[in-house]
Amino acid sequence: MHDRVWYLSVPKSFFEDARSAGPFEFLLAISFTFEYVLTNLLFVPFMSGAAYNGDMTTVTFGFSAQSDEARHMTLGLEIVKFLLEQHEDNVPIVQEWIDKWFWRGTRLLSIVGMMMDYMLPNKVMSWKEAWETYFEEAGGALFKDLGRYGIRMPKYSEVIEKEKEHVSHQAWWIFYNFGHAAGFHTWIPTDEEMDWLSAKYPYTFDKYYRPRWELARKMEAEGKRFYSAGLPQLCQVCQIPMTFTEMGGDPTMFSYRDSIYQGERYHTCSDGCHDIFELEPEKYIQAWLPVNQILQGNCGGPDLESILRDYYHFNVGADNLDIEGSPDQQHWKKWKGDAA
Amino acid sequence: MTVRAIQDHYQFEPRDTQHHYGDNMLLYIGWDHHTLYCAAHAFVVSPQQTLQDLIDQQIQAGFHQHPDFEQLDWSTVQFVLNHEPLQTDFSKTLAELGFDHKSLLRFVSPELKGYQGAHV
Numbered sequence: 001m002h003d004r005v006w007y008l009s010v011p012k013s014f015f016e017d018a019r020s021a022g023p024f025e026f027l028l029a030i031s032f033t034f035e036y037v038l039t040n041l042l043f044v045p046f047m048s049g050a051a052y053n054g055d056m057t058t059v060t061f062g063f064s065a066q067s068d069e070a071r072h073m074t075l076g077l078e079i080v081k082f083l084l085e086q087h088e089d090n091v092p093i094v095q096e097w098i099d100k101w102f103w104r105g106t107r108l109l110s111i112v113g114m115m116m117d118y119m120l121p122n123k124v125m126s127w128k129e130a131w132e133t134y135f136e137e138a139g140g141a142l143f144k145d146l147g148r149y150g151i152r153m154p155k156y157s158e159v160i161e162k163e164k165e166h167v168s169h170q171a172w173w174i175f176y177n178f179g180h181a182a183g184f185h186t187w188i189p190t191d192e193e194m195d196w197l198s199a200k201y202p203y204t205f206d207k208y209y210r211p212r213w214e215l216a217r218k219m220e221a222e223g224k225r226f227y228s229a230g231l232p233q234l235c236q237v238c239q240i241p242m243t244f245t246e247m248g249g250d251p252t253m254f255s256y257r258d259s260i261y262q263g264e265r266y267h268t269c270s271d272g273c274h275d276i277f278e279l280e281p282e283k284y285i286q287a288w289l290p291v292n293q294i295l296q297g298n299c300g301g302p303d304l305e306s307i308l309r310d311y312y313h314f315n316v317g318a319d320n321l322d323i324e325g326s327p328d329q330q331h332w333k334k335w336k337g338d339a340a
Numbered sequence: 341m342t343v344r345a346i347q348d349h350y351q352f353e354p355r356d357t358q359h360h361y362g363d364n365m366l367l368y369i370g371w372d373h374h375t376l377y378c379a380a381h382a383f384v385v386s387p388q389q390t391l392q393d394l395i396d397q398q399i400q401a402g403f404h405q406h407p408d409f410e411q412l413d414w415s416t417v418q419f420v421l422n423h424e425p426l427q428t429d430f431s432k433t434l435a436e437l438g439f440d441h442k443s444l445l446r447f448v449s450p451e452l453k454g455y456q457g458a459h460v
Contacts, residue, residue, distance in 0.1 A: 022344075170378070177378040211458035215376060215407075230402040232379035233368040233444075241379035242370075252375055252459035256444060258422075264354055265422075265442045267368065280343040285354040291382050296360045 004299065005183065005312050006290035007111075007175075009239045013287065014108050018101075020283070024083065025097050031076025033101035035069045037139040042112050043069060045130040049120045077142075084149040091150045100279070102154035103272035106163070107238040113168035114175070117197065118189060126200035127168040136161070156272045162247040165201055169209040170243050176216065177228040178241075181304060183314050185323035188216050208251060225322055231291045235269035236284050237276050242269045261285060358441040363387075365441040367434075369399060372448045373459040376406050380444065387435035394434065399447075408452040420446040 002008050018029040047062035083090050113127035143153050154160075172186070179186035189197065194213060197205045219226045232241035246253045257274035258267045261281040268274040277284050293299055300311040308314045323329050343350050358365050361384055370380030381402040385394065395414060403409050419426035422443055429437065439445070454460040 022346075173375075174378045208458070211454075211456050211460045212375065215455040215460050219405075224405070226376070226405065228377055229405055230381040230383070232377075233370070233382050234379075243378045245375075252373055252454075254370060254372075254375075254379065256370075256380075256423075256446075258444065262354075264357060265440075267442070267444065282343045282345075282350050282352065286352050288355055292356045292366065295366065295382060295384050296356075 001183075001313060004290070006178075006234075007182065007240075009288070009290050010111070011108060013237075013239050014104055017104065017283065027076060027079055028094060028097040029101040029104075031072040032080050033098060034105055036073045036076050037102075037135060037142065038105040038109055039066075039069055040134045040138065041109060041130055044134065045125055046112055046116060049116060049122075049124045052124050053120055053122050080146075081149070084146075084151065088150070095151055096279070098151065099155035100276050102160075103156060103270075103276065104238065106160050106167075107240060107269075107273070110167040110171040110240070114171035117168040117200075118172040118193075123196060126197075128164045128200060131164040155275070156270075159247045159270070159272065163244070165204040166208070166245065166247075166251060169197075169201075169205065169212075170245070171240075173209075173212060174232070174241050174243050177226070178232070179322060180227040180320055181308060183312070183319045185321065185326050185328055187323040188213050188220065204251070227321075231294060233267060234289045234291050235273050236266040236287055236289070237268055237273035239287065239289060240269065242267065244269045356442065361441075365439075365443075367394075367398075367439060368442070368444045369402065370444070370446045371403055371406070372446050374403075374406055374408065374449075374452075374454050375460050376455065377403070380446070385434060385439075387439065388433050390431055390433050391428070391437060392430040395430070408449065408454065411452060412449055413451070416450060418448045418450070420448065 002012060018026050018034075021029065043062050043066040047059050047066070050056075050058040050062065080094065083094055113131075116123070116125070116127045116130065140153075143151065175182050175184075176186045176188070194205075194210060198210065201209075216226050232243075234240065235242055242254060242256065244255050245251045246255050255270050256267065257269070257271060258265055259274060259277050259281065260266075261277075262285075264285070266277060266281070266285065268277050290299075294301065294307060299307050301307045305316055308320065309316045314320055318327050356366065364384045364386050367383050367385045368380045369383060371377065381398075383398045383402065385398060389397070414430075417428075419428055421438060426437060426445075
């Protein structure tokens with residue numbers, strides 16, 4: 001399943017990119033960028049959310065993972081400093097890796113953002129607040145410390161700062177669109193949740209994202225729960241559907257970038273992914289993009305339901321679709337003591 | 341810039357070249373300011389079909405769910421092919437209009453701004 005399903009290809013491509021890099025880039029990617037700065041967002045606020053929602057199994061796993069991460073972090077930072085101290089020529093090389101891996105990491109973590117803002121029934125803090133605490137404050141201090149080695153903040157940090165207002169909403173919208181093709185359930189936020197999102201995202205939620213949910217609700221009320229027709233265009237680098245929007249101008253305009261390499265066109269979702277492609281096109285032209293593979297006929301079919309059932313091994317009708325009426329919803333209600 | 345590899349000739353076949361799609365090609369289509377659809381759609385199309393065929397077949401199938409769709413006036417719609425304005429001639433084939441493999445076609449409906457005018 002990990003090799004096949006369209007959204008699992010996102011973390012898969014991230015880690016395969018790191019594993020197929022050299023040992024120093026791997027270390028920078030995983031031990032430094034991912035574990036030192038970014039996974040704090042997964043293992044601290046998200047685990048607090050799990051605890052707050054009574055999911056102690058996830059908390060046990062998360063804290064155990066975090067103690068392992070702590071070792072990688074210590075190692076990662078020391079080796080990065082060592083590399084920088086060895087020779088000044090290493091500085092631009094390390095900087096380029098930092099730029100690449102921070103961007104790839106923020107794209108990957110948009111999934112955690114949507115889990116925090118949309119999937120937790122009881123919310124502890126918004127993704128934006130977590131981002132400010134763990135990336136901007138903690139990560140910012142780290143980069144100040146590295147400034148003496150000639151390292152600056154990751155490229156496109158200013159875009160990342162604007163995206164914190166948007167990415168969780170955009171990511172959950174992808175899964176709501178393709179809730180028929182996901183191995184978990186999706187739903188429309190309740191009125192209370194939408195008010196919470198308005199309060200946490202005063203600059204963006206009511207203006208850009210509440211209208212999406214209102215249309216979704218209207219369609220659902222008309223008996224036409226929205227599941228997007230067709231298949232989405234994917235980014236050649238991060239492999240996420242091309243959903244991210246322009247942060248410099250109109251945030252309702254999808255951000256389309258492309259490159260031509262050896263006569264072939266490749267599409268990317270952002271300046272960050274575009275630059276990563278341009279630096280090492282030989283790597284990313286090999287991407288196994290799930291949508292394109294389906295359209296090539298390599299994933300069974302021809303219809304989507306047989307692909308989900310026979311190629312993804314989903315239990316179609318139980319694993320996918322809206323939470324409403326699902327076995328998961330029944331279990332949840334039973335667990336919470338509500339009438340089924 | 342290029343990849344720094346431990347082997348010479350770090351070159352591999354791209355996974356998505358046109359020949360993987362028989363006589364057809366991939367085409368990405370997006371409707372600007374209609375974010376009900378979370379991203380542009382990916383379609384397999386024939387270079388020999390006309391722009392009118394594209395509207396009647398793939399675009400109809402891919403975008404009909406949007407409440408604005410039935411109000412679309414195709415005579416006022418602007419097309420943008422690979423970032424360049426496209427001269428609309430519905431009877432010409434995609435090949436004649438300059439579509440190639442993995443082109444991106446965006447269409448803009450000036451009068452329709454999405455649900456509640458909010459670009460949804």
